[in-house]
Amino acid sequence: MATLIVIPAFNEESSLLSTLDSLACLDSTEFHILVVDDGSNDGTAAILRERSQSTENMTFVSLPMNAGIGVAVQTGLIYAHNHDYDYVLQYDADGQHSVESIDGLLRAATVDNLDLCVGSRFLNADESNFKSTPVRRIGIRFFARLIGLLAGVHVTDPTSGFRVYGRRAIAVFAQQYPDDFPEPEALFWCTRNGLRVGESAAKMHVRQGGVSSIRYARTVYYMIKVTIAIIIDRIRSKEV
Amino acid sequence: MTAETLMLICGTGQFLITVYWVRKRELREKYAIVWLGLATMLLLVGIFPTLIMDFADWTHLSFPAAALFFALAAIYLYAFTVSISLSHQYRRSIRLSQEIALLEQRIRTLETEQS
Numbered sequence: 001m002a003t004l005i006v007i008p009a010f011n012e013e014s015s016l017l018s019t020l021d022s023l024a025c026l027d028s029t030e031f032h033i034l035v036v037d038d039g040s041n042d043g044t045a046a047i048l049r050e051r052s053q054s055t056e057n058m059t060f061v062s063l064p065m066n067a068g069i070g071v072a073v074q075t076g077l078i079y080a081h082n083h084d085y086d087y088v089l090q091y092d093a094d095g096q097h098s099v100e101s102i103d104g105l106l107r108a109a110t111v112d113n114l115d116l117c118v119g120s121r122f123l124n125a126d127e128s129n130f131k132s133t134p135v136r137r138i139g140i141r142f143f144a145r146l147i148g149l150l151a152g153v154h155v156t157d158p159t160s161g162f163r164v165y166g167r168r169a170i171a172v173f174a175q176q177y178p179d180d181f182p183e184p185e186a187l188f189w190c191t192r193n194g195l196r197v198g199e200s201a202a203k204m205h206v207r208q209g210g211v212s213s214i215r216y217a218r219t220v221y222y223m224i225k226v227t228i229a230i231i232i233d234r235i236r237s238k239e240v
Numbered sequence: 241m242t243a244e245t246l247m248l249i250c251g252t253g254q255f256l257i258t259v260y261w262v263r264k265r266e267l268r269e270k271y272a273i274v275w276l277g278l279a280t281m282l283l284l285v286g287i288f289p290t291l292i293m294d295f296a297d298w299t300h301l302s303f304p305a306a307a308l309f310f311a312l313a314a315i316y317l318y319a320f321t322v323s324i325s326l327s328h329q330y331r332r333s334i335r336l337s338q339e340i341a342l343l344e345q346r347i348r349t350l351e352t353e354q355s
Contacts, residue, residue, distance in 0.1 A: 036341075059349065061341040067334055075338045082342070179334075 003106065004085040006076030007035045008069050012093040013043040015207070019092075020051060020058065022099045028057040032085075035059075035093070036075050039066035069161075070182035074173060077165065081174035088165040096130075097162045098203035105164050108200035115169040115195035118155065118187065119162035119202030130204045139223060143184045146227065150234045151191035155199060158184040162202050168195055172240055178229065181222050188230045193240045243307070244289045251282030274321075278314055 005023065009016055016035070023033060037045050037060055048060040061075055073090055080088045087106060091097050101119055109117035121131050131137065136159075143158045161183055165173065169190060178185040190197045258275040261267035267275075285291055296306035 053352075059345060061345040063341045064337050067337060071334050071338065075341060078338060079342060079345075 001030065001086045001110070002084075003031050003087040003089055004076065004080045004083070005031055005033045005089045005091050006073060006080070007033065007091050007093050008038055008072035008076070009035050009040065009044055009048075009093040010038040010066060010069075010072070011040045011042045011044060013040075013047060015095045016044060016047055016093050017051070019095050020055070022095075023091075024055075025099065026102070031057065033058040034061065034076050034079055036072040037062040038068070038072040039063050068180040070177055070179045073182065074177035077170050077177065078174045080165075081170050085170065086167060088170055090161055090163050090165070092161055092207075094207040096204050096207050098205060101162070101200075101202040105162070105200045105202060108198060109164040109166060112198050113166075113196060114164070114198045115166040116187065116190045116197045117164040117166075118157060118160050118197070118199045119164075119204075120155075120157035120160060120199040121202060121204045122156040123199060123201035124203055125201075126203060130206050132204075135219075139219070142223070143226065143230075146230060147184065147188050147191065150230065151188055153191050153197060155187065155197070157199065158187050160202070162204070166196075168240075181226050184226050185229050185233065188233055189239075192233060192236075193238055195240070243303075244286050246286075247282045248286035251279050251286055254279035254282060274318060281310075281314075 005026075007016075007019065012019075020033070020035075023031075033055075035048055035058070037048055039062075045062055048062075052059050061079065063072065063075065076090070077088055087109060089102060089106065091102075097119070101124075105117055105119050108114065121129055132140065140157060140159050144155050147153065147155055147158055163183070172193075172195075173186065178189075187197060254275065258267070258272050258279060262269060262272045292306050292310070293303060295301075296303050299306065299309075301309065
C-alpha cells in the first residue's frame, strides 16, 4: 500500500527540517514524501533542494508563485493521481501534526474503507493535546454544525488539515479542489457526493514556526467565504 | 449641447476607440463586439432620442432615470462578465503553474537518475 505524504509549505524554513526529521522514522518503502513549495520567498526552496538529494523517499515541487494552500494540496493530489498512490496523507510543515497519529489515521481509512479520513484533535482524550485557540474553536464548532445541518453527518474537526485521502477522493480532487481554506469545503463536498467520510483521533501541537494562513481580517473573510461556498455547494447536483 | 448630441459624440468616440485597439491587436474581437454593440446603442439613441423617451414613458421613469438605468445595466452586465472571465483565467493559470511545477520535478528526477 503506497502512501504519499503531501506537505504544503509556504515560508516554512524555521520548522520544515524538524518536520521532515520527525517523519524519518516511517518505513521509506511504504511512505513517500512530497513537499509542495507554494512560491516561498525564504529559504524553504534551498532546504528542499538539499534535503531531497540526501533523502531517497522525498521529493518536492515548487509552484512558480504563491497560490494558496488549496492549490498546493491539489498539486500533491495531482502528483499522487499521476503516480498511482493508494493514499495521500496531508501533513502540515509547521510541526502541528504528530507523526504518532499517522498510523491510526491510515488504519481508520483502510479498515472503514474511507475516501476521506480527518484527524480530529477533539477525539483525542490526551489532556496535553493542543485544541486550538478559543476563537478558532468557535469557528470549528460553527462549521461542524453547518456541515451536520446540511449534510446530516457528525464531524468534530472539519477545519483540520491532518487528513487522509483515498483513491476516489484523490481522483476527483486532482480534477477540482477548493481554492483557499479548502478543508471544510472538501469535507462537505465528499459527504454530498456520497464519498465515505470519517474521523480518527489525532494528536496536535502548537505550531513551531511559520504563520497561519488564517489571520485577523482574513478570519472574517474565511468564515463568510467558506460558509457561502458550502451553502452553494449544497444546491449543486451530484458530481460523481 | 443636448443629451442627443452628447450621445452621438460619445457613441462615435467609443466606436473609434474600439476599432483603434482592435487594429493594434490589443483588444480581442470577442470583447470588441460588446463595446461596438454599446457604441451602436449610444448612436441609435443619439439619432432617435424618442427611443429612451418612449421607454421612460412606458416605465413611468424620468428621462435621466431611464438613461441611468441603461448605463448601469450595461456597466453591471459587462463587469459581471469580466468577473466570470477572470475566474476562468484564474483556474487556467493555476492549472498551468501546477503543470509547470510537476514537469520541473519530473525533469529534475530524470536528470538525477541520468547523472
